[in-house]
Amino acid sequence: MALARLLLLLLLLLLLLLLLGVVMAMASGSGEEDTKVMCAGNACYTFHRAEVGWHGAQERCHLNGGNLAPVRSPSEAEQLRQLLAAGGWPGPAWIGLSLARGHCVQPQEPLRGFGWAAGGEPGDYSAWLAEPAFTCVSARCASLRTAAPSGPAGWADRPCRAPLGAFLCKFSFRGMCGPLPLAGPARVSYTTPFGVRSPRLAVAPFGTLAEVVCEGGPTPVFVLCKGPLEGGGFAWYPSGPLCPVACSHRNGGCQHRCVEVPGEPARCACHAGYFLADDMASCLPEDACHPNPCQGTCLTRPGGFDCVCEAGYTLAPDGRRCLDVDECLDEPCQHECHNTAGSFVCLCRPGYRPAGPGGRHCHDEDECAQPGICPQLCLNIPGSFHCTCLPGYQRQPESGDACLDVDECLRNPCPGHCRNLPGSFECLCPPGFVPEEDGRVCRAAPTDGGKPTGATNSTPRTTGVPRTTSILQTMVTPRTTGAPWSTSILQTLGTPIGVTPPPAPTAVGSAPGMEHGSDGPRLLLYYILGSLVAILLLLAFALALVACRRRAAKQEKRAAKAKNAADNYCWVPEQAENRGAGGERR
CATH class of the missing domain: 3.10.100.10 (Mannose-Binding Protein A, subunit A)
Structure with missing residues (x-):
């Protein structure tokens, strides 16, 4: 009983599997x-x-x-x-x-x-x-x-x-094979590399497998589209003609002539000027590239020819013309690219020059290396340059970037008089004074035994501001009684009228007289002492005035407390008797 049930279950399982296969087959077919x-x-x-x-x-x-x-x-x-x-x-x-x-x-x-x-x-x-x-x-x-x-x-x-x-x-695909060279009737099935089967193809892609069943033939023949062959191109292997019969049927599958030799199978031959192709059925011109059917170079191959373009060109879809390749699309240049027929040219922006292999890179050009490009100084910058001037000069763009001298004396850099120089200036000192280290302040010339030291061969020091070695000549006023002398200096320093006028002014670097070397410091000392005495007198007067006012204020406050009904009268203090040393009245 148990065995019968087991057999029944196995039978049902087989039926289910059979039904499932039928359903899958129907689904696959639909x-x-x-x-x-x-x-x-x-x-x-x-x-x-x-x-x-x-x-x-x-x-x-x-x-x-x-x-x-x-x-x-x-x-x-x-x-x-x-x-x-x-x-x-x-x-x-x-x-x-x-x-x-x-x-x-x-x-x-x-x-x-x-x-x-x-x-x-x-x-x-x-x-x-x-x-x-x-x-x-x-x-x-x-x-x-x-x-x-x-x-x-x-x-x-x-x-x-x-x-x-x-x-x-x-x-x-890289190429195609032509029609199969069939010499006799046959059934053909092409299997393409992309998995599609077809009974007919005008051309077959590289890698196609063709199954040929000749009429009356015992077994199918398989041929493969392979290549590239020597000289280029693709062809079927093994070569044809396939399904050969007598030349009376379709000319034996030959393009030109079919040759029959007793005891041998039929074979194909070509007319003069042609040769038999690799398929052993079709004929090609001995020179398929004459005349040249290509815009570029023509290469003869079995079954035809191939066109090849020069570098910088690509073959057009028609397989014969050559189209220019725009190499600039790959951005081969650092700056700018200009496409040309079959090639390209790299261009650099203004201020740069080509460098590197093929001139594809651009380096900055030093314009300042060219003589006379700027009137004074030249500053090179990437792709250009900039003209500038030396200290003490100023650019004038309206005058062609010329450098004009700046008059520094307009800014009053000196405590006294100033003289403008090309690119600089100098401060002028009066007689008996020499310039300080900065060249702008004058100090009394040092003396050594009544003679100025270093006055004969002194040289101006260079501190960024040129020094003067002469006094201001415009300050000298001529007099009718004798040699000229500087009235402005004497009046400013408060020199007495009876003082002997100094000699005519000379340059700071020259050798003045003995009295000239000692009068300058003495007059300056008199001027300082006179100023201090005047200031002290003014301060004493101001202090006395303040003390007097404070004393008057205290007296008014004391008098206000002693007021009575007779406010309109003034009390005079009683004067004390003057007595002598013996107490008697004088």
């Missing part, structure tokens, strides 16, 4: 993609029918080595429109155009601020069927659809999370 493929140039485009959002579609394309298809030109838009038509789907289908969250729509730009999933420059091509909704906070993605059944394809935006029923992928 969700299978309808995929179409089209290859041209160096790229393949695939069309997939599946309900996915934009990010899910991009992930599917990226897992196979591609991206959601960009639409950068009218020709690429037409290829994708044909692919949609081959799949029987008018659209919409996801393409690789999106606006990330946090980015705003830019109405003035061709892509309106959107970007391609494959990266690269946005380009100038635009195919919006309607302006995208303006937003800065939500992600928007673009789809491709046709405005009319036979019209051009255009773009429309929608939320990226909203699912669509189809999407388009693009896969780029």
Whole structure:
């Protein structure tokens, strides 16, 4: 009984597993993609029918080595429109155009601020069927659809999370193999590197595996698109022709001539001036590059030729023209970059000179090294220079940055008279005086035995202010009675009238007379003593006046206390009798 129950449970478990397999198979069959493929140039485009959002579609394309298809030109838009038509789907289908969250729509730009999933420059091509909704906070993605059944394809935006029923992928390759060289009837199945199987391809990308089943053949033949071959290019291996039959059928699969030799299989041959390609079926000109079909350099390869551009140029999408590369986009220069045909030139701002390899760096130029650039002093600064003047001079921009002398005497730097000098000034001292250390104060000349010391060969000291070595000649007033003498000095020092007038003034550095060397200090001493006596007399007078006023105030206060009814009378104090030494009255 227990064994029967165990067997029954095992039978039920097997039935459940069988039903589960059937359900999974049905689900897998219902969700299978309808995929179409089209290859041209160096790229393949695939069309997939599946309900996915934009990010899910991009992930599917990226897992196979591609991206959601960009639409950068009218020709690429037409290829994708044909692919949609081959799949029987008018659209919409996801393409690789999106606006990330946090980015705003830019109405003035061709892509309106959107970007391609494959990266690269946005380009100038635009195919919006309607302006995208303006937003800065939500992600928007673009789809491709046709405005009319036979019209051009255009773009429309929608939320990226909203699912669509189809999407388009693009896969780029280094090269392509041409059609398989089939000499006889056969069935072919291409398996591409991006996992799509197709019964027909005009060209197959590098790495495609082709399964060829010849009509009446026992086993399939596998050929691989490989390369690059010697001289460039890609070709099928092993080479053809495949499924060979007699030359009577399709010319044996040969492009030019089919040759049959008794006892040998049919083979292909070429006309004069051509050679047999690596596929052993097609023929190529002996010099496919003559005349040169390329704008740059032409390289002959099996099955055709390749165009190569010089440095600084890149091959155009048509594979023949060469387009200039704007090297300045990589910012190779320190300051400014100017793009030229096939190259670029680095430029430095004014005040700098090119340096380093290729002149890409800029060093400051020392303009002050040029003679005569400034009238006096030159100060070099980054990218320029600055003219300045020596102490005692001032710049005059209206005179061409000339340096003019400053008249320091206008600021009255001397206690006496001042004489302006080029770039400086000097203070002048009267006779019998010599300048102090600062050159602005005069002191009495020292004497030694009635003669000034150091008066004959004295030299002015340099302390930043030039010294004078002569007296002020304008202070000398000529008299009619004899030699000139300085009336202003005598009157100021209070010299008596009877004093003999001093001799004519001479320079401080000259040798004055003996009486001149002693009169100066004596007159100065008289002046100081007279001033002190006058000040003391004024102070004594002021103190006496204050004491008198205080005494009068005390007497008035005492008299106010002694007032009685006879306020109108004045009391005269009784005078004491004058007595002599013996007490008798005089």
